Amino acid sequence: GPLKDIDFSIPEGEGMRIIYQFTSEPPAVSFRATGEKDGIIDIVPKTGILYVNGSLDWETKAVHRLQVESLDEKGNVVKGPYTVTIYVEDVNDNPPEFDQIKYTGVVRQNSRRGKPFMYVHATDRDNPTTPHAKLMYSILHHFPNPYSEMLFQIDSVTGAISLTGAGSFYLDPQKQDTFTLVVAVKDMAGMASNAFTSSVDVIITVKESLWKSPPTIRIQENSTQVHPVNISQVHANEPDVIYDLFERQKLPRFPFSIDQNGFIYVTEPLDREENDTYTFFAITKDKAGELVDKPLQIHVIVEDINDNPPVCQQALTVFEVQENEGGGSNIGTVLATDMDEEDSLNSRLQFKIASQVPDVPAKNLFTIQQDTGIMQLTGHSLNKRMASNYSLKVLVTDAVFQTICDVQIHVIDINDQTPIFEKSDYHNVTVAENIPVGTVILEIQATDGDEPATGSSYIIYQVKEGDPNNTFIIETDSETNRGFVKINKALDFEAAPVYNLVINATNPEPLVPNVEYSSSSLTLFKVFVTNVDEPPVFHETLYKAEVPEDLPVNTLVMAVEAYDPEGDTVRYSLKGDVRKWLRIDSTTGQIYTASTLDREQQEIYTVEVVASELNNAAQKSKTTFTLHLSDVNDNLPRLAMDYPPFFCYPLSGGEKTLIQATDDDKQRYFSTLTFSLVDDVYTRNNWEISKVNATHAYLSPKHVKFEEKVYNVPLIINDNGRPPLERKVNLAVQICKCSSEKSCF
Numbered sequence: 001g002p003l004k005d006i007d008f009s010i011p012e013g014e015g016m017r018i019i020y021q022f023t024s025e026p027p028a029v030s031f032r033a034t035g036e037k038d039g040i041i042d043i044v045p046k047t048g049i050l051y052v053n054g055s056l057d058w059e060t061k062a063v064h065r066l067q068v069e070s071l072d073e074k075g076n077v078v079k080g081p082y083t084v085t086i087y088v089e090d091v092n093d094n095p096p097e098f099d100q101i102k103y104t105g106v107v108r109q110n111s112r113r114g115k116p117f118m119y120v121h122a123t124d125r126d127n128p129t130t131p132h133a134k135l136m137y138s139i140l141h142h143f144p145n146p147y148s149e150m151l152f153q154i155d156s157v158t159g160a161i162s163l164t165g166a167g168s169f170y171l172d173p174q175k176q177d178t179f180t181l182v183v184a185v186k187d188m189a190g191m192a193s194n195a196f197t198s199s200v201d202v203i204i205t206v207k208e209s210l211w212k213s214p215p216t217i218r219i220q221e222n223s224t225q226v227h228p229v230n231i232s233q234v235h236a237n238e239p240d241v242i243y244d245l246f247e248r249q250k251l252p253r254f255p256f257s258i259d260q261n262g263f264i265y266v267t268e269p270l271d272r273e274e275n276d277t278y279t280f281f282a283i284t285k286d287k288a289g290e291l292v293d294k295p296l297q298i299h300v301i302v303e304d305i306n307d308n309p310p311v312c313q314q315a316l317t318v319f320e321v322q323e324n325e326g327g328g329s330n331i332g333t334v335l336a337t338d339m340d341e342e343d344s345l346n347s348r349l350q351f352k353i354a355s356q357v358p359d360v361p362a363k364n365l366f367t368i369q370q371d372t373g374i375m376q377l378t379g380h381s382l383n384k385r386m387a388s389n390y391s392l393k394v395l396v397t398d399a400v401f402q403t404i405c406d407v408q409i410h411v412i413d414i415n416d417q418t419p420i421f422e423k424s425d426y427h428n429v430t431v432a433e434n435i436p437v438g439t440v441i442l443e444i445q446a447t448d449g450d451e452p453a454t455g456s457s458y459i460i461y462q463v464k465e466g467d468p469n470n471t472f473i474i475e476t477d478s479e480t481n482r483g484f485v486k487i488n489k490a491l492d493f494e495a496a497p498v499y500n501l502v503i504n505a506t507n508p509e510p511l512v513p514n515v516e517y518s519s520s521s522l523t524l525f526k527v528f529v530t531n532v533d534e535p536p537v538f539h540e541t542l543y544k545a546e547v548p549e550d551l552p553v554n555t556l557v558m559a560v561e562a563y564d565p566e567g568d569t570v571r572y573s574l575k576g577d578v579r580k581w582l583r584i585d586s587t588t589g590q591i592y593t594a595s596t597l598d599r600e601q602q603e604i605y606t607v608e609v610v611a612s613e614l615n616n617a618a619q620k621s622k623t624t625f626t627l628h629l630s631d632v633n634d635n636l637p638r639l640a641m642d643y644p645p646f647f648c649y650p651l652s653g654g655e656k657t658l659i660q661a662t663d664d665d666k667q668r669y670f671s672t673l674t675f676s677l678v679d680d681v682y683t684r685n686n687w688e689i690s691k692v693n694a695t696h697a698y699l700s701p702k703h704v705k706f707e708e709k710v711y712n713v714p715l716i717i718n719d720n721g722r723p724p725l726e727r728k729v730n731l732a733v734q735i736c737k738c739s740s741e742k743s744c745f
Contacts, residue, residue, distance in 0.1 A: 022048035028070035028078035035066035090127035095196035108237035109209035116160035136190035141182035210235040228265035241284040304341035309401030327379035334373040413451035419505035428526035442485040455509035465502035499527040536611040549599040562611035569614035599629040633721035635664040648738035651704035678714035
């Protein structure tokens with residue numbers, strides 16, 4: 001080509017080659033090249049061939065700039081000089097090189113996952129703007145590797161080495177304190193098979209974590225020191241972190257703080273009775289607010305001091321004691337509490353009787369166990385006539401404080417008198433067997449000479465003999481000790497026409513030794529029961545049966561049975577059989593089907609069964625019979641569509657309309673319906689159907705050449721039941737001009 005300014009790109013390392021040939025124009029007869037030839041690039045003067053007589057090297061010189069001119073026979077310049085620029089194209093001919101022959105690093109146990117603790121770095125002499133110098137780092141080997149997961153990871157772009165989640169969890173210098181990683185670097189971004197690779201050893205030393213929970217901190221409550229008070233310190237593994245505390249349970253006041261050297265302080269005096277332990281967490285954050293280390297749990301125990309007096313559990317403690325109680329008998333326990341630490345000397349309580357009023361018949365009638373508060377009688381006997389009440393003051397002390405508890409002791413009468421009936425025989429009463437439960441049939445009375453309104457004088461009446469089934473019950477009026485004999489269960493003349501009752505009267509309080517109940521505490525009473533004509537009684541309150549709906553007519557489904565208490569013959573009838581599905585044998589009570597059953601009309605059919613006496617039809621009773629019809633597959637599937645299907649004329653292709661069907665049987669007989677077209681030439685050529693779900697399908701025209709009219713599409717719907725039933729239907733499909741609402745005019 002003619003002599004002009006021109007640029008060339010030549011790949012490096014290709015050896016000798018012709019670059020270009022310049023053509024001359026008279027009077028020019030030769031060419032000359034000057035500039036950055038570097039002994040490699042030159043031009044043949046006579047022919048104008050620009051050539052390379054060796055290999056170019058991008059890494060040595062990336063651009064060569066020359067000036068070329070044409071000369072006449074005398075060596076004078078005819079044209080030029082023109083600039084010829086030769087760009088050397090880089091090829092991947094240099095492997096990457098690490099900047100160290102070996103790397104060493106240190107990592108702390110439990111360091112944060114993904115946070116770099118060291119870097120490796122490599123360079124590549126190839127053109128950095130090309131993939132030839134794009135480097136990718138990876139870990140080739142990991143020595144030792146005691147776990148199935150890698151403990152270390154490297155950022156493929158930056159060469160940053162950090163712990164994996166497993167490394168953060170498992171690293172322990174007590175088990176293994178040194179690891180060797182073989183780190184590889186590839187050029188070509190690691191994506192080419194001809195990429196160069198270099199590797200280097202990285203020696204990592206594992207050091208014990210400085211970030212550890214301190215031992216449990218113990219703080220004495222109600223401290224008088226000047227607050228805040230330093231109570232512990234935590235140390236982060238990394239410098240320049242921000243320390244903070246947080247609590248899980250949000251307290252009204254959080255009495256702890258931490259400074260930026262990791263010192264933890266209590267900011268105010270603590271009260272153990274308010275809160276005896278605190279659990280919170282120390283954390284470290286970087287300047288971006290991200291967590292650096294795992295939260296450390298801090299546990300504080302508030303130690304007790306004796307700062308709470310004993311407290312009586314009751315303002316007045318009342319005990320009762322019988323006047324004949326022997327020495328050493330327990331009267332009761334005086335209860336007191338102390339808010340100081342449980343099971344410590346600060347909450348240990350001791351008891352002592354400080355005073356007794358009155359002091360008759362002796363000053364020391366009572367004693368109290370020093371460490372339990374159990375009060376006992378001494379050897380002196382109590383006499384209710386001498387003193388019916390005693391007031392005691394009990395001194396309760398801990399190591400520092402004392403409290404007085406008031407105790408009142410009531411002396412109660414001993415049960416040395418037995419109840420005596422006013423009558424030994426209440427003769428008899430006659431009642432009808434249908435008398436209501438709860439009716440009072442007799443009032444009885446006994447008296448007791450013990451102290452009124454006590455357990456020694458209160459009377460309990462019971463039927464001792466003659467009532468094995470607890471047909472009667474006796475209630476006592478607590479003010480008058482009068483007894484009321486009541487009907488407890490329904491009477492039955494046929495079962496028991498007469499009751500010979502023996503009634504006793506007792507006290508809830510035990511009798512004193514050598515005193516026993518006598519015949520004076522017994523009375524007699526006879527109950528005559530008269531017969532009442534009662535209606536028949538069914539053996540069951542409710543009768544149920546379940547049968548298939550296709551049960552044949554005149555099939556036995558249930559037998560009911562009733563009896564008449566007076567022995568009369570029973571006759572049976574049905575009431576409420578509105579569908580006339582049933583009949584009953586009036587003599588035997590056997591119930592049969594009278595007509596065809598249909599679950600789809602009524603699944604649960606209920607009628608009343610009436611039992612009446614043969615000789616007195618007015619005496620009758622009723623029970624309920626419920627017939628549950630189980631489904632059989634006896635209904636054909638049918639279309640269930642609110643409007644006829646249509647397509648808008650003219651068809652454009654791809655139209656479809658939704659078809660819905662249903663079946664009146666239960667779904668267990670038709671888990672899914674299937675739709676198909678009748679197999680004839682017309683239908684096959686014009687329509688197709690596709691299933692949507694168990695009850696729906698899409699009907700689609702196969703072409704667009706339909707006229708504006710109604711078409712009959714023959715369908716078959718199968719319920720796939722047991723046995724399968726199918727229905728053939730002619731579906732009227734309208735093809736019509738549609739309104740803007742996409743419906744037919």
